[in-house]
Amino acid sequence: MAKFIGAIDQGTTSTRFIVFDSLGNIVAVDQKEHKQYYPAPGLVEHDALEIWSNTKEVITNAMRKSGLLSEDITALGITNQRETTLLWNKNTGQPYGHAIVWQDTRTNEICTTLAQKDGIDRFREKTGLPLANYFSGPKIQWILDNNPEARKDAEKGSVLFGNMDSWLIWNLTGGVQGGIHVTDVTNASRTLLMNIHTLQWDAEMLNLLHIPTSLLPRIVSSSEVYGYTHNTLTHVPIAGDLGDQQAALFGQGCYRAGDAKNTYGTGCFMLMNTGEKPVISQNGLLTTVGYKIGTNPAIYCLEGSIAIAGALVQWLRDNFQLIDKSSDIEPLARTVADNGDVFVVPAFSGLFAPYWRSDARGVIVGLTRFINKGHLARAALESTAFQTREVIDAMEIDSKVKLVSLKVDGGMVINELLMQFQSDILNVPVVRPRITETTALGAAYAAGLATGYWRNTDDLLANWQKDKEWLPNMDEDRRKNQYAKWKKAVTRTFDWVE
Numbered sequence: 306m307a308k309f310i311g312a313i314d315q316g317t318t319s320t321r322f323i324v325f326d327s328l329g330n331i332v333a334v335d336q337k338e339h340k341q342y343y344p345a346p347g348l349v350e351h352d353a354l355e356i357w358s359n360t361k362e363v364i365t366n367a368m369r370k371s372g373l374l375s376e377d378i379t380a381l382g383i384t385n386q387r388e389t390t391l392l393w394n395k396n397t398g399q400p401y402g403h404a405i406v407w408q409d410t411r412t413n414e415i416c417t418t419l420a421q422k423d424g425i426d427r428f429r430e431k432t433g434l435p436l437a438n439y440f441s442g443p444k445i446q447w448i449l450d451n452n453p454e455a456r457k458d459a460e461k462g463s464v465l466f467g468n469m470d471s472w473l474i475w476n477l478t479g480g481v482q483g484g485i486h487v488t489d490v491t492n493a494s495r496t497l498l499m500n501i502h503t504l505q506w507d508a509e510m511l512n513l514l515h516i517p518t519s520l521l522p523r524i525v526s527s528s529e530v531y532g533y534t535h536n537t538l539t540h541v542p543i544a545g546d547l548g549d550q551q552a553a554l555f556g557q558g559c560y561r562a563g564d565a566k567n568t569y570g571t572g573c574f575m576l577m578n579t580g581e582k583p584v585i586s587q588n589g590l591l592t593t594v595g596y597k598i599g600t601n602p603a604i605y606c607l608e609g610s611i612a613i614a615g616a617l618v619q620w621l622r623d624n625f626q627l628i629d630k631s632s633d634i635e636p637l638a639r640t641v642a643d644n645g646d647v648f649v650v651p652a653f654s655g656l657f658a659p660y661w662r663s664d665a666r667g668v669i670v671g672l673t674r675f676i677n678k679g680h681l682a683r684a685a686l687e688s689t690a691f692q693t694r695e696v697i698d699a700m701e702i703d704s705k706v707k708l709v710s711l712k713v714d715g716g717m718v719i720n721e722l723l724m725q726f727q728s729d730i731l732n733v734p735v736v737r738p739r740i741t742e743t744t745a746l747g748a749a750y751a752a753g754l755a756t757g758y759w760r761n762t763d764d765l766l767a768n769w770q771k772d773k774e775w776l777p778n779m780d781e782d783r784r785k786n787q788y789a790k791w792k793k794a795v796t797r798t799f800d801w802v803e
Contacts, residue, residue: 308379310753311541312745313360315385315469316549317406320356322363323745324371324378327758329768331742333371335363342403347410350403353391356469357476364537375539380530380756381477382545382748384552385469387495390444392455392520393472395465398481401455404469405444412443419443419513425661428510430585433494433501433592435661441468442497446514462519468492470546471522477543478532485532488522489546490603494594499524501583501592504603526597527551528751545751547596549744550574553714554606555596556747557738558769560762563706566743567693569717571619572657573611575693577700577708578604588699589659598754598762607703609658609696613651614689615717620651621685627678634682635720641679644787647671648691648794649684656798659699666801670794686720690727691791697731710734714743721775729779730788739770 309332314321318341324333337359342350368374388407393400405411416436420427425435434440445466449456458464467475470492475484493499493506498516500507506521525531527547534541547555550568554576557566562580567573576595583592583605595606613620618634621627628634652665669681697708710733717723718737728735740746753759 308758309373309377310380310382310749310758311364311378311538312382312384312545312749312752313364313473314549314745314748315356315360315383315473317386317389320359320363321745322360322367323742323749324367324373325746325749329740329746331740333367333373335367335370337363349406349409351389351406353393353400353404353469353472357473360473361537375541378538378541379758380542380544380752381534381538382547382750382752383470383473383543384547384549384744384748385473385492387468387492387548387550388439388441388444389469390441390448390466391469391472392445392448392459392464392466394458394463395486396463396481398476401448401452401464405448407439409444410438412438412447415443415446428497431500431502431507432497432510433583433585434497436497440495440497442510442514442516445516449515459517459520462517464520465522466520467522468495470548474531474543474546477534477536479535482535486522487525487531487546489525489527490594490597491527491548491551492546493524495548501594501605504594504597526599528596528598528755530755542756543752544755545748545753547748547751550576550608551593551595551606552745552747552751553743554578554747555750556743556745557712557714558762558766559712560766563704563709564712565697565700565708566712566714569614569689569713569715571614571616573614573689573693575609575611575696575700576606577704577706579607579704579706580604584703586699586703588703589661590696590699590703591658596751598751607700609699611689611692611696612655612657613653614692616653617649617651617685617688620653621682627682634686635722637679638683638686638722641677641683644684644687645671645673645676645680646790647676647680647684648791649681649688650794650798651688652798656795658696660795662799664800664802665798668794668797670797671790686723687726689717690723690730691788693727694730694788708733710736712736712738714738714741724775725778728775728777730784732777732784734777735775737772737774739772
């Protein structure tokens with residue numbers, strides 16, 4: 306019987322298990338959402354025990370539905386929401402409270418204090434990251450500072466830290482019965498604790514944040530056998546581990562310097578492969594590890610995050626009832642020929658890359674009596690494309706590499722009006738793949754490479770197939786005019802919060 310590769314996709318809102326064949330086709334899938342906890346404004350938490358329970362359940366369900374057995378699965382890859390931080394007791398397997406999710410803002414004060422000396426870029430050269438509440442390191446400090454039991458146990462060496470990848474690998478490989486405690490270079494590069502040049506935990510950062518070395522996982526490559534399953538699946542090698550955005554990059558076949566992908570979801574995450582040397586951004590982007598295959602050199606990326614993309618459509622749906630369901634936004638936007646010179650800048654919680662302005666708030670500019678619902682819908686869609694253009698401009702300056710095409714994935718790529726406008730405003734082709742589950746596919750690819758299921762990245766590229774391509778169809782004068790007006794609109798969001 307044919308063999309397959311399994312992938313756990315542990316995301317912010319749900320956990321999925323997907324089984325792929327050698328061509329990258331989906332053979333089986335199951336998904337389950339987990340609860341979101343909001344204990345106070347700006348705080349977001351997950352129950353890690355619920356996530357572990359859901360992971361076991363979706364694996365069991367997918368295997369049952371497809372009639373597959375453990376022996377049919379050659380290897381297992383894991384991809385995960387990045388930065389979400391958990392501490393647990395290695396002797397009991399019990400977490401010290403809920404996991405702190407990547408969106409959580411409770412570490413503002415820690416980051417502000419550290420930034421008092423030399424600003425938010427104090428450690429950018431070493432870590433590739435600004436000092437921001439986004440990353441895991443300050444979250445670890447917060448838990449240790451606010452949970453005396455966790456601090457006491459940590460000093461004794463009985464506490465483990467992990468993002469969701471480490472938590473799942475540890476449980477899958479036996480948990481308290483000898484579970485493997487590892488994380489890969491991509492997840493480690495999002496902690497503020499790893500030196501991106503040496504790919505090792507950094508003693509200075511650990512000291513500054515009062516984090517004992519004993520609780521950290523061992524840093525491994527994104528593609529190697531870490532251990533074998535003891536739970537739900539029997540003796541399947543766990544051989545791939547990538548943060549979700551890096552997994553999407555890998556699943557999209559972005560293996561050459563200059564290759565880039567954009568994932569359009571609630572927000573947007575754009576990554577550009579910059580090759581074997583990290584490029585430290587001068588333009589508000591993050592430097593991150595893209596992937597590391599076995600003993601091969603690490604491949605680095607520039608990353609730009611856009612906070613609000615699909616979330617703007619949800620806002621128009623939920624807060625204004627402009628549409629009944631999200632998919633209605635495209636037909637409404639098509640009722641008008643253009644945006645009517647209206648621009649929506651959705652800086653609901655500030656602006657992310659390349660501005661990093663926490664004082665910004667959203668604006669709608671250019672309103673006249675002529676404007677109707679269709680113009681507003683169109684302007685909302687176009688805001689995602691404009692924001693993407695700003696990130697790409699920054700990437701091209703930093704990397705000195707010109708974008709030749711953009712590979713896209715995520716929930717919004719079904720919107721063909723948006724994809725066409727994205728191509729128009731970038732003046733490059735925009736390409737949607739046949740298989741859009743690129744995040745899970747990237748984790749599967751990493752696991753399959755480690756176990757010989759696929760020989761090399763050429764095999765993976767042979768799987769990549771184009772579903773649709775959009776070519777630019779806007780004259781240069783209009784492109785320049787529209788982008789200039791967008792930039793002007795962005796300036797109107799600044800300095801709102803004093």
